[in-house]
Amino acid sequence: MPIKWILHWQPNPGTTVNSQILSEVSQCAESINGVKEGRWKSTLSFYKAMAREQTIANDFPRDFVGISLAEQPNKYFLVIRGQRLVVEAESSIQMIMEKLQSYKTRVALNFEGNQYQLGDFQLRVGKVVPMHSESLRGIVMEMEYLPISSWEKSHQIMGEFFDLWQESLSKRSLPGHFVHIEPNFAEYGLADQYSLQHTAVQYASITAQMIATSQSVQATRN
Amino acid sequence: MQQAAAPPANQDAAAAGDAPPKQVAQALEQLGQAGRLIADVRLGADRLLEALFYVAEEPHHQHSAKCLNLILKEESLMRQHLQNLSAIGRQLEESGVLNDSLRSRSNSWGLHMPLVCPDGAVVAYAWKRQLAGQAGASAVDRTRLALKAFTDQKRRFFPHLAEDSVVESAMKKHCSPLPISQEELADQKTLADILSHLEKEVANLQAFTYQRLDWSKRASSLPSAANESSTDSSKEHSFPSTSKWVQGSVSTHAPDKAAVIELLLPSVFRAVVSLHTAGSMDPDAVAFFSPDEGGSYLHARGFSLHHVFRHVSEHASMALQYFTCANPETALHSLLHWVCSYQTLFMKVCSKCGKLLSMDKQSGLILPPLKRPFRYYTAGRKSAKSSTTENCSMDLIKAFHISCFSEEA
Numbered sequence: 001m002p003i004k005w006i007l008h009w010q011p012n013p014g015t016t017v018n019s020q021i022l023s024e025v026s027q028c029a030e031s032i033n034g035v036k037e038g039r040w041k042s043t044l045s046f047y048k049a050m051a052r053e054q055t056i057a058n059d060f061p062r063d064f065v066g067i068s069l070a071e072q073p074n075k076y077f078l079v080i081r082g083q084r085l086v087v088e089a090e091s092s093i094q095m096i097m098e099k100l101q102s103y104k105t106r107v108a109l110n111f112e113g114n115q116y117q118l119g120d121f122q123l124r125v126g127k128v129v130p131m132h133s134e135s136l137r138g139i140v141m142e143m144e145y146l147p148i149s150s151w152e153k154s155h156q157i158m159g160e161f162f163d164l165w166q167e168s169l170s171k172r173s174l175p176g177h178f179v180h181i182e183p184n185f186a187e188y189g190l191a192d193q194y195s196l197q198h199t200a201v202q203y204a205s206i207t208a209q210m211i212a213t214s215q216s217v218q219a220t221r222n
Numbered sequence: 223m224q225q226a227a228a229p230p231a232n233q234d235a236a237a238a239g240d241a242p243p244k245q246v247a248q249a250l251e252q253l254g255q256a257g258r259l260i261a262d263v264r265l266g267a268d269r270l271l272e273a274l275f276y277v278a279e280e281p282h283h284q285h286s287a288k289c290l291n292l293i294l295k296e297e298s299l300m301r302q303h304l305q306n307l308s309a310i311g312r313q314l315e316e317s318g319v320l321n322d323s324l325r326s327r328s329n330s331w332g333l334h335m336p337l338v339c340p341d342g343a344v345v346a347y348a349w350k351r352q353l354a355g356q357a358g359a360s361a362v363d364r365t366r367l368a369l370k371a372f373t374d375q376k377r378r379f380f381p382h383l384a385e386d387s388v389v390e391s392a393m394k395k396h397c398s399p400l401p402i403s404q405e406e407l408a409d410q411k412t413l414a415d416i417l418s419h420l421e422k423e424v425a426n427l428q429a430f431t432y433q434r435l436d437w438s439k440r441a442s443s444l445p446s447a448a449n450e451s452s453t454d455s456s457k458e459h460s461f462p463s464t465s466k467w468v469q470g471s472v473s474t475h476a477p478d479k480a481a482v483i484e485l486l487l488p489s490v491f492r493a494v495v496s497l498h499t500a501g502s503m504d505p506d507a508v509a510f511f512s513p514d515e516g517g518s519y520l521h522a523r524g525f526s527l528h529h530v531f532r533h534v535s536e537h538a539s540m541a542l543q544y545f546t547c548a549n550p551e552t553a554l555h556s557l558l559h560w561v562c563s564y565q566t567l568f569m570k571v572c573s574k575c576g577k578l579l580s581m582d583k584q585s586g587l588i589l590p591p592l593k594r595p596f597r598y599y600t601a602g603r604k605s606a607k608s609s610t611t612e613n614c615s616m617d618l619i620k621a622f623h624i625s626c627f628s629e630e631a
Contacts, residue, residue: 119587150489
């Protein structure tokens with residue numbers, strides 16, 4: 001399947017993300033001839049272990065996430081970043097987890113927004129909001145190049161497209177910029193051929209990054 | 223009023239072979255019929271409403287039974303009209319009038335017909351003189367339409383004609399970017415020789431030959447993005463009967479009956495070349511696709527789903543025409559070699575502007591440099607370098623964006 005880069009918004013120090021930035025980003029996509037196609041939504045849930053005793057619960061990994069992706073709603077992806085594990089399961093696994101009661105959802109995030117088609121590129125701009133809330137926690141972007149499935153082969157083109165994008169965005173003087181982190185897919189046992197598991201790993205990665213950023217902002221405030 | 227029953231099937235067959243003016247006349251007639259049917263439907267609806275109101279106001283009137291009969295009769299008439307209308311609509315769709323498919327048909331003359339001028343006048347015929355004769359379009363529009371029609375047809379049927387023939391003669395002394403020595407050319411007499419040599423020269427290239435039917439089976443069996451599931455990790459779908467130089471699972475005829483050549487460079491492109499007659503060395507069509515594409519539309523005259531490959535295919539068709547006209551004997555050899563120069567499609571920056579991606583002004587799309595010069599790319603010239611440098615000489619082939627490309631390159 002086509003390769004995809006997932007980016008997240010890094011606000012400048014001292015600023016926070018707001019919906020104005022989101023609309024500017026959307027307008028920028030349209031200004032480079034992006035055609036709005038529809039909406040998309042993915043979700044990510046942080047799980048915590050439910051053990052009888054708190055001490056045992058602390059032994060379990062805290063970075064266990066479950067991801068449901070817009071393009072394949074009948075699949076569910078489980079990622080443990082610390083252990084570099086990613087598993088693809090049917091979405092019915094959530095029911096099993098519910099029944100087992102071994103892991104419960106701590107926090108759930110929604111990534112949703114609009115999708116734009118730019119020729120062979122597909123852009124998705126989305127806001128990050130906690131489930132059952134309206135407060136904007138972050139902005140994410142998906143950059144997909146449809147003709148290529150090889151991560152390695154696409155690197156140069158995606159890099160240039162990212163630069164092109166940053167350049168058009170910089171004209172709007174927004175308080176922040178998009179960041180692309182590239183997880184080491186090989187560590188997760190993933191091949192060069194792109195798949196939804198690659199996407200899941202990228203989401204887990206950027207979510208961790210966004211949380212780390214906001215926590216450091218909070219720390220500096222206190 | 224003309225009876226608008228479903229026309230006999232032979233009319234469609236005749237329509238396919240007719241020249242555009244007749245097709246257009248038929249399409250206009252059908253549109254006229256459709257217009258009349260729509261008017262009938264409107265009238266019928268009015269009558270129904272009238273009758274309904276009448277009956278509603280005076281339910282026990284002596285004429286109410288008559289009205290009810292009228293309503294029933296009208297309803298069946300309307301139904302008939304609507305069925306006829308949908309039949310005409312289907313015909314119009316098939317002939318390409320109601321959608322854009324006329325453009326892609328092989329007997330299309332490259333123009334959107336019927337053409338509706340800004341003031342509503344319908345241009346039935348596409349010939350320059352008739353365009354000029356249409357009162358509706360302004361002089362500027364008429365000229366523009368005529369010029370567009372002419373350049374489209376020229377580009378389609380005479381792609382090797384240079385835009386600027388003066389420059390072409392001056393550049394004839396320019397060296398070709400990838401000379402192939404005479405000795406090598408003498409060795410590559412058969413298709414099998416050419417393909418095996420190509421595979422040695424270009425890393426990761428896989429070349430296969432097929433009979434036409436076998437290729438269409440293979441194309442349909444290729445996994446496409448639509449039916450690919452994420453758990454399908456084995457991307458290599460081995461088509462059991464596809465072994466090199468042997469076509470078909472049942473037949474065991476010699477490789478020289480090949481009609482379709484597939485050049486697959488994994489993760490970059492899949493090129494399909496069709497030979498004019500099975501077993502010959504005359505290429506007659508070429509098309510590029512993404513290696514992930516699959517389906518019956520994957521053939522030498524098909525179009526990729528991706529813009530980049532559609533543009534490359536268009537450029538490749540021009541290259542094919544050029545090679546065929548310049549030297550028919552080495553056309554296939556040159557073409558296949560030239561096709562392999564696209565191994566750098568997503569990596570090589572434009573030789574003019576130095577960037578990989580650029581926004582193409584005409585289409586508004588962001589594309590990589592997808593034009594490779596073919597004009598002076600001749601096989602059979604003595605190579606200045608030894609053949610061991612063949613691999614790096616592929617890198618010498620320049621690449622250009624659509625707007626950066628000029629015929630002088």
